[in-house]
Amino acid sequence: MKIVLFGTGAIGSAVKDVLVEHGHAVVSIGRTSGDRQADMTDIASLTALFRDLGTFHAVASAAGEVSGAPLEKATDEQWAKSIAGKGMGQINLVRAALPYIADGGSFTLVSGVLTEEPIPGGSLGRTINNMVEGFVKGAATEMPRGCRINCISPTVLAESTHYLPYFVGYTPVPAREVALAYLRAIANPLNGRILKLHKTDS
Ligand SMILES: NC(=O)c1ccc[n+]([C@@H]2O[C@H](COP(=O)([O-])OP(=O)(O)OC[C@H]3O[C@@H](n4cnc5c(N)ncnc54)[C@H](OP(=O)(O)O)[C@@H]3O)[C@@H](O)[C@H]2O)c1
Known part of the structure; x- marks a missing residue:
């Protein structure tokens, strides 16, 4: 399968490794990194990318910026950037790719444990993650041509050491498990699912 993967960071690089190990061709995308460049907040750049890529069978997102800030201190800019980045950015991926993705193709977006679990300053993240998951559940019922859409919801990654101090008492997940x-989600007939790697059961 030819898979277009947004994000080359902690999650994106692990996803690329696993997909390549399983015989898939991955085109990685970032604003400045990756095989090709596009900005999820700019739908024109996404449309230009997908139009130019030729046939592809899946789009996966391991990208999208969201701020952490206490509710009373979060600025207009932090809210707007988070909504435009991780929220609308991922919705844009799907909207821009749909006219070009192969029949039966799949979309895999990313949310996170904050959808369900609190940390101090996590209400921005919780809001945006619910936006993404709400979109996935709604869009799954409207996917044309046998296409599918799902969402991966990881807890904090063991490799993301800069985030670990904000997730006190949370058990981290290795990037490979997330990948x-x-x-x-890509290889099986899942649709409208949120695949959780929360590690909050114990
Ligand atoms: N790491 C964690 O512990 C964790 C846990 C749960 C959920 N998540 C979520 O998973 C996603 C990825 O996290 P990560 O830690 O792997 O991120 P990361 O290491 O910071 O990497 C982010 C990647 O996304 C790309 N990117 C960011 N904004 C973009 C845009 N507007 N257009 C195109 N590419 C863009 C960046 O490339 P350029 O710099 O080249 O643009 C970069 O490759 C985020 O949405 C995050 O909230 C992460």
Whole structure:
């Protein structure tokens, strides 16, 4: 399968490794990194990318910026950037790619544990993650041509050491486990699912 993967960071690089190990061709995308460049907040740049890529069978997102800030201190700019980045950015991916993705193709977006679990200053993240998951559940019922859409919801990654101090008492997940969830969503007939790697059961 030819898979277009947004994000080359902690999650994106692990997803790329797992997909390549399983025989897939991955085109990685970032604003400045990756094989090709596009900005999720700019739908014209996404349309230009997808129009130019030729046939592709899946789009996966391991990208999208969101701020952490206490509710009473979060600025207009932090809210707007988070909504435009991780929220509308991922919705834009789907809207821009739909006219070009192969029949039966799949979309895999990313949310996170904050959808359900609190940390101090996490209400921005919770709001945006719910926006993404709400979109996935709604869009799954309207996917044309046998296409599918799912979402990966990881807890904090063991490799993301800069985030660990904000997730006190949370059990981190290895990037490879998260990457395998992307593979599961892409390779199997799942639709409208949120694949959780929360590690909050104990
Ligand atoms: N790491 C965690 O512990 C964790 C846990 C749960 C959920 N998540 C979510 O997973 C996603 C990825 O996290 P990460 O830690 O892997 O991120 P990361 O290491 O900071 O990497 C982010 C990647 O996204 C790309 N990117 C960011 N904004 C973009 C845009 N507007 N257009 C195109 N590409 C863009 C960046 O490339 P350029 O710099 O080249 O643009 C970069 O490759 C985020 O949405 C995050 O909220 C992360």
